[in-house]
Amino acid sequence: MNEVTIDVERMARRYGTRWALADVTFHVPPATVMMVAGRNGAGKSTLFRVLSTAIRPDRGSVRIGGFDAVRQREDVRRIVALLSHQNYLYEALTAKENLQVVADHLGAGRERVMPLLETVGLAARADDVISTFSAGMRKRLSFARVLLQDPRIVLLDEPYGALDPPGFDLVDQVIADLKRGGATILMATHQWERGAQMSDVALVLDQGRVVWQGPAAEALQYEPRATGGAR
Amino acid sequence: MEMPNVSTNRAPYVMLALGVICLLIGSWYGLFVAPAEKYMGDVQRIMYVHVPTAWNWMLAVIFSLVAAVAFLFKNDMKWDTRLEAGLEVGTLFAFLLCCQGAIWAKPTWGVWWDWDPRLTTTAVLLFAFLGILALRRFVDDPVKRAIWSSVATIIASIDLPIVYFSVKWWNSLHQTQSSPNTVSSLFHIPLRMNAFGVLFLMIGFIMLRSRIAAYRLQHELAAPPVLVGEEAGELA
Amino acid sequence: MLGAAIRKELLLQWRTRGQMMAVFVFGAASLLLFSFAIGPNALALRTFSGGFLWLALLLSSTLTLSESFHAEMENRAMEGLLLLPSDPRALYYAKAIANWLQLTLLGVALVPVMVVLYDAGTTRLLTLLLIIVLGAAGLSAPGTLYAAMTAQLKAKQTLLPLLLFPLIVPALLASVKATSLVILGDAMGEAKSWLILLGAFDLIYWSMCGLLYGRVVEE
Numbered sequence: 001m002n003e004v005t006i007d008v009e010r011m012a013r014r015y016g017t018r019w020a021l022a023d024v025t026f027h028v029p030p031a032t033v034m035m036v037a038g039r040n041g042a043g044k045s046t047l048f049r050v051l052s053t054a055i056r057p058d059r060g061s062v063r064i065g066g067f068d069a070v071r072q073r074e075d076v077r078r079i080v081a082l083l084s085h086q087n088y089l090y091e092a093l094t095a096k097e098n099l100q101v102v103a104d105h106l107g108a109g110r111e112r113v114m115p116l117l118e119t120v121g122l123a124a125r126a127d128d129v130i131s132t133f134s135a136g137m138r139k140r141l142s143f144a145r146v147l148l149q150d151p152r153i154v155l156l157d158e159p160y161g162a163l164d165p166p167g168f169d170l171v172d173q174v175i176a177d178l179k180r181g182g183a184t185i186l187m188a189t190h191q192w193e194r195g196a197q198m199s200d201v202a203l204v205l206d207q208g209r210v211v212w213q214g215p216a217a218e219a220l221q222y223e224p225r226a227t228g229g230a231r
Numbered sequence: 232m233e234m235p236n237v238s239t240n241r242a243p244y245v246m247l248a249l250g251v252i253c254l255l256i257g258s259w260y261g262l263f264v265a266p267a268e269k270y271m272g273d274v275q276r277i278m279y280v281h282v283p284t285a286w287n288w289m290l291a292v293i294f295s296l297v298a299a300v301a302f303l304f305k306n307d308m309k310w311d312t313r314l315e316a317g318l319e320v321g322t323l324f325a326f327l328l329c330c331q332g333a334i335w336a337k338p339t340w341g342v343w344w345d346w347d348p349r350l351t352t353t354a355v356l357l358f359a360f361l362g363i364l365a366l367r368r369f370v371d372d373p374v375k376r377a378i379w380s381s382v383a384t385i386i387a388s389i390d391l392p393i394v395y396f397s398v399k400w401w402n403s404l405h406q407t408q409s410s411p412n413t414v415s416s417l418f419h420i421p422l423r424m425n426a427f428g429v430l431f432l433m434i435g436f437i438m439l440r441s442r443i444a445a446y447r448l449q450h451e452l453a454a455p456p457v458l459v460g461e462e463a464g465e466l467a
Numbered sequence: 468m469l470g471a472a473i474r475k476e477l478l479l480q481w482r483t484r485g486q487m488m489a490v491f492v493f494g495a496a497s498l499l500l501f502s503f504a505i506g507p508n509a510l511a512l513r514t515f516s517g518g519f520l521w522l523a524l525l526l527s528s529t530l531t532l533s534e535s536f537h538a539e540m541e542n543r544a545m546e547g548l549l550l551l552p553s554d555p556r557a558l559y560y561a562k563a564i565a566n567w568l569q570l571t572l573l574g575v576a577l578v579p580v581m582v583v584l585y586d587a588g589t590t591r592l593l594t595l596l597l598i599i600v601l602g603a604a605g606l607s608a609p610g611t612l613y614a615a616m617t618a619q620l621k622a623k624q625t626l627l628p629l630l631l632f633p634l635i636v637p638a639l640l641a642s643v644k645a646t647s648l649v650i651l652g653d654a655m656g657e658a659k660s661w662l663i664l665l666g667a668f669d670l671i672y673w674s675m676c677g678l679l680y681g682r683v684v685e686e
Contacts, residue, residue, distance in 0.1 A: 016371050017451065054546055055686040059454075077552035088547025090475075090538055092482040101478075104471030105553050129482075149551065303682065359633035366630060369620045375686070379616055382679045383630065386609060389675060390634050397637035397664055401644060 004065040004079060004152045004184055005030055006051065011060035012208075013050055020046040021208045024060070028186070028201075033179055035195040035216055036188040037223075038205035044188035045085060047205070048155045051186070052082040064153060081151035083159060087142045089130055095141050096126040102148055116144040120170065135162035143174060154178055156187045160194065172198060192223040236309075237445040243438035250431030257283075257424030265418040274338050281331040283426040285349070287433050288324035292356065294437070295321055296388040299381035308448055309441075311377035314384060315367070316440035318360055320433055325357035348399040355394050359387040373451045468554055472561030479538055480565055486534060487569065490527050494573060495580045497523040502584050509586060516587035517646030521602065521639055524574050529628045531569050532610040535562060536618035549684065559680035563611040563673070570603035587650045594658065598645045601665040605638030606631075608672040616683055641665040 006028040013021045021043045028034050036044050049055045050062060053073045062069035064076045089098050099113040117123045120140040130138060139162050146154060159171045175198055178185055189195040195216075196202065202219035204212040212222055261279035295317035302310035332350040333343045344350075363383045370376040480487075501519040505511050539545035549555060578595065582588045589595060613630045617623040645661040 017453075052550055054550060074552050077550050080550075082550060084543070084547075086543035086546070088544050089542050090479065090544050091541055092479055092538060097478065101471070101475045102548075102551065104474060105468060105548055105551050107468070107471075145547075355633045355636050358629075362626070362629040362633060365622075366616070366620075366626060369622050369626065378682050378685075382612075382683055383616075385679065386612075386634060386672075386675065389671065390637070393637045393668060393671070397640045400660070400664070401640050 007063040033199045035199035035202040042205040043208040079152040081149040091131040243435040246435030253428030261421035283429040291321040299384040312441040312444035315444040316437040322360040352395040469557040476565035494527040516585035532614040555681040567607040574599035602642035604669045612676040
């Protein structure tokens, strides 16, 4: 399997007159788990949206798996999967149907849908319309959606959000499985300790800029505390 | 996305001055020197502004179409500034044409609007361009705004001939009332003068309006500010 | 991929079929209101029935077209599909075809209402069906494109009709003319030329909007 890296060089992205990301530079080696940490509004989601090619960078360059994220978007999209705040689901369809739509668009068969629903613990609710689902259940379904894409690079935006403790274990299991399969994983999370435990390296963002990067274990010192945080 | 450079030369003001001069000469000639038309009388004199406006309106629409296509191919924001100018000038001229048409129709036919194919097409395009200008107001992201208005302009421009033909067929089943388009061949001077006058004015307007759009884009597309924290860190 | 996209569209439409009923009622109510504008003049009502049918259909289309993107925008589902990756043109055509189907069904459903309210019957039912099919196609192609644009904006309710209405004037004229001829009598066989105009409009717009759609949805 090809080794897939992420190379970001002086990347910037604006929303209106506000720069959500500015002068972001980092490199992720293959088969690595990187934790992306920062306060609310630091730019983590924006970063993931740029990496997944959902939005274009306004400055700088982004190369994923050797492909340019602006000029070779299709190639990047084939190997990247994003678990987003927006869960990309159709409210009017059932859990099974939502996954079947994705499988159809991928040109893949529908056989993997039910096994994936079992993996994420939604097999019993497969034929229920997702407008009846709780936030945690939608998260689980989004995970199934990501796994269905068989990605080389996985971008998880708040994977632990809205989940219960069994859900936390599921996320850890999924991350471990993906890592074993050689995938590169970026995880944005507020769960500093858990995230640092699961990750190899960490990147800390503040106000759209990279303020620190290094081994995940050392990232804990940057966790903001109620009293103001150590910096 | 390229940031447009804004030129500051005096060319637009020269254009505006030339335009005003030509219009003054042409209008004086058309109003006072040229004789009244045999059948229609003095009302026909509106031709001396109506026809030049119509010609230049077509030019403005073509210019907008060219700017839209150029932007989609080259992704250079300077074409978006030109598109913005072309859209506004095109809208203005379309509105003027409709007013002139109404002013001519009332004394001639007793109605304000006579469904003449050309004028009706102009009215349709007036609304189309107004829609695109409204669209521009509601989109904050400059790049998305440029792409969407280019797409909408292309669609509206392609529609123009189709609208014309369909209204013409629609109208042809009823008695056609002629519109002001015949000008006695003896009096092309005021017509041509005014045509150039409006043309120069239009070029001047487009140049100035593009500059305004470019200034705004410069502000919207400005580079990220230097990090204040870094500077503070140096001082600490 | 087009097949996958169409399957999704039809599934979504089936699931939200309750809304179709509401739009039909809206269209029928519009036809009723238009008749009040004319008054109880049987001849006038019959003469303008074709126009009113298409006006009702046009107004209803602003509801169905913007609604067709609601499901895509709620959870950004369309972005999710584009990131798989999916060909934006296939997604466009699938949506446009689904909207076309919906508008055709709506048009066909409104015909009996028109027949009853305006005494506007005709024996040329197949021709009428053809007019509705072609006219609905003319509304659907640019309508789907503009619905995609305006779905992301705050002023979507006003912008969609504002952008769409001037554009579809030729399709509206041709559809109204052809329908009126079919209802009132077509001694010189003119309906055919209007249908050809309508067909040409459809061809041009279905190709052009498909080409441009990719630029419209990219960020």
